[in-house]
Amino acid sequence: xxxxxxxxxxxxxxxxxxxxxxxxxxxxxxxxxxxxxxxxxxxxxxxxxxxxxxxxxxxxxxxxxxxxxxxxxxxxxxxxxxxxxxxxxxxxxxxxxxxxxxxxxxxxxxxxxxxxxxxxxxxxxxxxxxxxxxxxxxxxxxxxxxxxxxxxxxxxxxxxxxxxxxxxxxxxxxxxxxxxxxxxxxxxxxxxxxxxxxxxxxxxxxxxxxxxxxxxxxxxxxxxxxxxxxxxxxxxxxxxxxxxxxxxxxxxxxxxxxxxxxxxxxxxxxxxxxxxxxxxxxxxxxxxxxxxxxxxxxxxx
Amino acid sequence: xxxxxxxxxxxxxxxxxxxxxxxxxxxxxxxxxxxxxxxxxxxxxxxxxxxxxxxxxxxxxxxxxxxxxxxxxxxxxxxxxxxxxxxxxxxxxxxxxxxxxxxxxxxxxxxxxxxxxxxxxxxxxxxxxxxxxxxxxxxxxxxxxxxxxxxxxxxxxxxxxxxxxxxxxxxxxxxxxxxxxxxxxxxxxxxxxxxxxxxxxxxxxxxxxxxxxxxxxxxxxxxxxxxxxxxxxxxxxxxxxxxxxxxxxxxxxxxxxxxxxxxxxxxxxxxxxxxxxxxxxxxxxxxxxxxxxxxxxxxxxxxxxxxxxx
Numbered sequence: 001x002x003x004x005x006x007x008x009x010x011x012x013x014x015x016x017x018x019x020x021x022x023x024x025x026x027x028x029x030x031x032x033x034x035x036x037x038x039x040x041x042x043x044x045x046x047x048x049x050x051x052x053x054x055x056x057x058x059x060x061x062x063x064x065x066x067x068x069x070x071x072x073x074x075x076x077x078x079x080x081x082x083x084x085x086x087x088x089x090x091x092x093x094x095x096x097x098x099x100x101x102x103x104x105x106x107x108x109x110x111x112x113x114x115x116x117x118x119x120x121x122x123x124x125x126x127x128x129x130x131x132x133x134x135x136x137x138x139x140x141x142x143x144x145x146x147x148x149x150x151x152x153x154x155x156x157x158x159x160x161x162x163x164x165x166x167x168x169x170x171x172x173x174x175x176x177x178x179x180x181x182x183x184x185x186x187x188x189x190x191x192x193x194x195x196x197x198x199x200x201x202x203x204x205x206x207x208x209x210x211x212x213x214x215x216x217x218x219x220x221x222x223x224x225x226x227x228x229x230x231x232x233x234x235x236x237x238x239x240x241x242x243x244x245x246x247x248x249x250x251x252x253x254x255x256x257x258x259x260x261x262x263x264x265x266x267x268x269x270x271x272x273x274x275x276x277x278x279x280x281x282x283x284x285x286x287x288x289x290x291x292x293x294x295x296x297x298x299x300x301x
Numbered sequence: 302x303x304x305x306x307x308x309x310x311x312x313x314x315x316x317x318x319x320x321x322x323x324x325x326x327x328x329x330x331x332x333x334x335x336x337x338x339x340x341x342x343x344x345x346x347x348x349x350x351x352x353x354x355x356x357x358x359x360x361x362x363x364x365x366x367x368x369x370x371x372x373x374x375x376x377x378x379x380x381x382x383x384x385x386x387x388x389x390x391x392x393x394x395x396x397x398x399x400x401x402x403x404x405x406x407x408x409x410x411x412x413x414x415x416x417x418x419x420x421x422x423x424x425x426x427x428x429x430x431x432x433x434x435x436x437x438x439x440x441x442x443x444x445x446x447x448x449x450x451x452x453x454x455x456x457x458x459x460x461x462x463x464x465x466x467x468x469x470x471x472x473x474x475x476x477x478x479x480x481x482x483x484x485x486x487x488x489x490x491x492x493x494x495x496x497x498x499x500x501x502x503x504x505x506x507x508x509x510x511x512x513x514x515x516x517x518x519x520x521x522x523x524x525x526x527x528x529x530x531x532x533x534x535x536x537x538x539x540x541x542x543x544x545x546x547x548x549x550x551x552x553x554x555x556x557x558x559x560x561x562x563x564x565x566x567x568x569x570x571x572x573x574x575x576x577x578x579x580x581x582x583x584x585x586x587x588x589x590x591x592x593x594x595x596x597x598x599x600x601x602x603x604x605x606x607x608x609x610x611x
């Protein structure tokens with residue numbers, strides 16, 4: 001019908017599947033994000049390290065290229081092993097933290113500030129789908145920065161090495177890259193949304209993201225110093241993640257204590273279960289915070 | 302007729318405090334008014350029907366779908382225009398309505414087409430590409446109505462739709478609601494504390510007071526029945542003689558100041574008989590109005606009951 005007819009008519013056409021309806025939110029969000037020049041540049045810049053890593057892998061396997069550069073024997077300086085991939089994941093995950101701090105606070109707080117939640121939730125669209133849709137935005141962007149290029153590098157290395165044999169021998173690196181990144185992404189996305197739901201001023205919510213990571217880590221170190229213990233590291237989220245990565249990558253904890261920015265101090269490692277438990281508690285707290293705030297109507301008691 | 306909304310012993314408590322108390326009603330009207338003073342529980346009832354609040358006991362049904370167990374189906378039938386400002390400030394009007402239509406399940410192209418149509422329909426066609434944050438209050442209200450109808454709901458919940466509007470904007474909003482009502486494609490539930498809004502738009506009214514149903518009336522029937530109400534202004538004659546004479550004919554009377562008398566005519570009695578009596582008693586009938594029991598009278602009567610319970 002032409003819009004100039006200015007009339008109302010009921011809709012009796014087909015509806016989209018309810019299972020994938022939450023994807024509407026990220027689609028609109030990505031269109032909005034594309035307008036931000038800063039975010040676009042930051043996102044593109046995040047691929048510099050993967051490109052350098054790919055170049056290193058390529059040069060490692062290309063003696064003629066090394067000869068051309070006059071650095072024969074350089075392939076023995078850098079090994080493509082668990083440390084290489086852990087450091088890659090560490091770098092990229094730190095960039096993902098910045099991305100979450102920039103984009104996360106803008107996800108829920110504007111909807112809360114403008115009372116838009118009642119409009120979202122008055123439709124056949126649940127709170128879980130809303131949170132899932134908002135998380136999807138961060139998870140997709142951060143995946144493209146972390147495990148997706150990580151697995152591509154792993155495949156490049158496998159291709160340039162001796163194929164299936166290397167792949168089979170180093171499958172733990174791929175598994176670690178994929179699941180390790182996902183643990184980090186979920187923690188980050190939940191934290192970003194929870195803070196966005198509680199702190200309506202976007203810069204404050206972004207700053208709080210960094211605060212939770214760095215101030216809490218400092219607090220943990222203070223506890224360790226005062227109490228002469230190592231359990232204060234439970235407040236150090238990046239160290240907890242690093243400990244989990246080491247195990248997921250199948251690396252030797254005695255030799256490798258996590259990727260860059262995500263290292264647990266040598267000799268102060270915590271049991272793996274406690275790392276998982278601490279992250280689990282953090283996620284539960286974030287979910288509780290979201291449950292309290294993501295509501296169709298505020299109850300004034 | 303199947304009820305649009307059925308309240309089946311519905312009770313809602315917040316922190317142990319009862320907000321809605323054992324509500325029972327079957328609302329079948331095309332346009333249902335929800336009336337009550339501030340704090341009567343109107344918005345809580347709407348929020349409960351939308352599944353935002355869980356009933357502490359009893360339940361409610363919208364077109365037979367239980368709000369406790371079939372909330373997704375219920376929401377699929379509803380278009381909701383909330384009382385407060387509700388929008389996404391950085392989004393253009395048409396994009397916002399399109400997003401809301403897509404979340405209701407419309408495919409992207411259909412949602413876009415209907416978002417444009419809805420914007421033209423509510424009179425915002427020319428400003429549909431402007432950011433919602435720049436809209437005036439009246440425009441925001443109209444945009445909220447657009448998002449509520451864009452996906453073609455079966456029942457439209459309007460929570461204080463004329464809130465904060467200036468008189469011309471209010472008239473436009475009322476005209477739009479009446480037009481939607483008269484098209485007959487969907488049912489309306491209009492919540493308001495403004496009697497005039499409800500009287501102009503609704504054919505059935507549920508009056509709430511302190512979380513109870515204080516009155517429930519079919520305005521359409523009241524309007525028809527109340528044709529037999531008369532208000533007469535007389536001059537001359539002996540005080541009370543005219544009233545006494547018409548009472549003998551079976552009229553119920555109430556005598557007001559300055560010769561005003563309210564009458565309810567019994568069946569079979571014609572107005573010209575009143576003129577006859579006046580002539581016989583040498584009384585002038587200066588004015589004679591057909592007066593109906595207005596919604597205001599019904600509302601005030603309902604508010605007089607102690608705790609609002611019927």
